[in-house]
Amino acid sequence: LKTLLLLTALVYLCATSSIIAEPYLAVREGLKCSACHTNITGGGKRTQMGTGYGAIDLPWKPADLESQKIPHYFSLIKDLLSIGADFRAFNRSTFSDGGSETNTFQTDKSNFYLQADLIRDRITFYLDETIAPGGAQTREIFGMIHNLPGRGWIKAGKFIHPFGLRVEDDRAFIREATGFNFNTPDTGVEIGFQPGPFTLMASITNGTSSIVDNNLSKQFVGTFGYVGDFFRVGTSASYNDAVDANRRVHGGWAGFRIKDFVFLGEADWIWDEELTRDRDQFVTYAEADYEVIDGWNLKVAYEFYDPDRNVDENERDRVITGVESFLTSFVQLQLFYRFNQSIPQNVPQNADELLLRLHIYF
Amino acid sequence: MKTRMLFMLLSAGLLFFFGCAGSGAGLDENGNPIGSDNGGSPVPFDPTFTNIQQNVFNRICIDCHVGIAAPEGLRLDAQNSYANLVNVPSQEQPDLLRVNPGNPDLSYIIRKLEGGPNITGGQMPLDRAPLDPQTITTIRLWIAQGALQN
Numbered sequence: 001l002k003t004l005l006l007l008t009a010l011v012y013l014c015a016t017s018s019i020i021a022e023p024y025l026a027v028r029e030g031l032k033c034s035a036c037h038t039n040i041t042g043g044g045k046r047t048q049m050g051t052g053y054g055a056i057d058l059p060w061k062p063a064d065l066e067s068q069k070i071p072h073y074f075s076l077i078k079d080l081l082s083i084g085a086d087f088r089a090f091n092r093s094t095f096s097d098g099g100s101e102t103n104t105f106q107t108d109k110s111n112f113y114l115q116a117d118l119i120r121d122r123i124t125f126y127l128d129e130t131i132a133p134g135g136a137q138t139r140e141i142f143g144m145i146h147n148l149p150g151r152g153w154i155k156a157g158k159f160i161h162p163f164g165l166r167v168e169d170d171r172a173f174i175r176e177a178t179g180f181n182f183n184t185p186d187t188g189v190e191i192g193f194q195p196g197p198f199t200l201m202a203s204i205t206n207g208t209s210s211i212v213d214n215n216l217s218k219q220f221v222g223t224f225g226y227v228g229d230f231f232r233v234g235t236s237a238s239y240n241d242a243v244d245a246n247r248r249v250h251g252g253w254a255g256f257r258i259k260d261f262v263f264l265g266e267a268d269w270i271w272d273e274e275l276t277r278d279r280d281q282f283v284t285y286a287e288a289d290y291e292v293i294d295g296w297n298l299k300v301a302y303e304f305y306d307p308d309r310n311v312d313e314n315e316r317d318r319v320i321t322g323v324e325s326f327l328t329s330f331v332q333l334q335l336f337y338r339f340n341q342s343i344p345q346n347v348p349q350n351a352d353e354l355l356l357r358l359h360i361y362f
Numbered sequence: 363m364k365t366r367m368l369f370m371l372l373s374a375g376l377l378f379f380f381g382c383a384g385s386g387a388g389l390d391e392n393g394n395p396i397g398s399d400n401g402g403s404p405v406p407f408d409p410t411f412t413n414i415q416q417n418v419f420n421r422i423c424i425d426c427h428v429g430i431a432a433p434e435g436l437r438l439d440a441q442n443s444y445a446n447l448v449n450v451p452s453q454e455q456p457d458l459l460r461v462n463p464g465n466p467d468l469s470y471i472i473r474k475l476e477g478g479p480n481i482t483g484g485q486m487p488l489d490r491a492p493l494d495p496q497t498i499t500t501i502r503l504w505i506a507q508g509a510l511q512n
Contacts, residue, residue, distance in 0.1 A: 179431035183433065245428075277424075290366075300377065311393070312387075317383050341382075343384050343393055
């Protein structure tokens with residue numbers, strides 16, 4: 001059955017097109033994350049350009065917003081106060097040779113955004129509140145001074161670290177194993193510059209995933225990259241030291257596009273030193289996307305994870321393939337199949353998954 | 363047409379690597395070497411914190427919940443686990459304590475381990491088989507008995 005589904009996915013690839021994680025959109029358009037997101041390092045609320053792109057340019061059949069007098073950017077007081085949101089719900093099936101099969105409906109991570117431009121193009125207050133599932137939780141909240149020399153900015157508050165490709169899937173090995181994902185914001189200060197095609201950003205945070213900091217140690221994260229029209233490449237590094245443990249993460253990432261095709265990749269090395277256990281990990285991510293027609297995309301991605309390089313035969317890998325469509329303004333539908341492979345004795349990690357997801361955004 | 367061929371070739375190249383997962387030789391179901399401190403099959407244990415540390419946290423949880431970047435700041439190594447669990451509000455649902463001494467039903471750790479409908483995120487341990495009911499019952503009992511550092 002696995003082989004049949006894999007072949008089916010390949011046939012789809014031959015016949016149609018691609019997509020899923022959001023960085024591919026930036027690569028396709030040859031733009032930096034800040035072109036479409038208020039948070040300069042990417043993710044969360046969209047800018048006026050970002051919502052326009054998502055509501056008008058991206059969809060297969062965009063709604064006639066103008067005749068219905070529906071704004072694509074929801075704002076007040078001459079755009080000084082604006083809101084946005086992402087809502088996701090999905091149905092997930094798992095298939096396992098040796099275990100039980102499951103099917104479940106769930107609300108996925110859904111967020112509400114508030115942006116107040118206290119001084120236009122200079123000082124911004126930003127709130128990103130996770131409203132589902134479970135109780136409300138602040139994901140990001142910060143004040144930001146921007147449009148500084150060198151297209152620079154300073155951000156202070158709680159935010160997601162500027163590390164690697166900010167793919168939307170937190171379960172991607174490069175996001176889960178490194179600990180740099182949408183679930184792990186931290187509190188501190190970030191400074192960055194975007195002169196010309198270059199991006200340079202660095203942050204200093206508590207290094208405790210926003211738990212109360214009870215020591216003098218801090219986490220340092222930095223990213224340097226080149227973002228061209230057709231090609232981008234960069235490197236990220238993190239150093240987090242505490243009394244009884246430290247973690248270093250180094251990685252490289254790249255992306256390029258050829259016509260309607262986009263390719264992304266990232267590799268990260270993780271070194272943990274603990275009082276009781278040291279561990280070296282290695283993760284990779286590679287993704288290919290193809291836009292067949294406007295609003296319809298195909299994607300295939302490969303992930304590899306070595307959870308401990310000092311232990312043999314413990315590696316995991318997976319292939320994700322599927323189709324997604326921005327059907328109309330504010331609506332995205334995704335259908336993905338995830339082939340998981342792990343050590344045979346770990347049955348759940350070998351279960352394949354079928355995911356059908358609805359995403360409402362503005 | 364050439365571009366589509368290139369895409370297909372590169373995509374096939376990605377898929378070529380699929381199957382690089384380890385054989386699991388010499389490892390237990392958690393990927394720990396058999397015979398190591400953390401490896402081997404689980405055995406029933408009495409409801410003490412020391413036993414839970416050895417049989418659950420050390421064997422399973424600290425693959426992720428360890429070190430400075432532990433998810434939700436929840437470090438479950440022996441040096442940090444008790445202080446991070448007992449009477450500490452959950453990061454995901456701050457209205458609940460991770461371990462509420464005497465109240466297993468109001469302890470978020472139990473909800474996460476049992477995969478209750480009101481949890482945030484996935485059931486623990488993530489991407490692995492749920493803990494067997496007997497182990498969860500033992501953890502419940504430890505909490506019901508006051509969640510002592512015994």
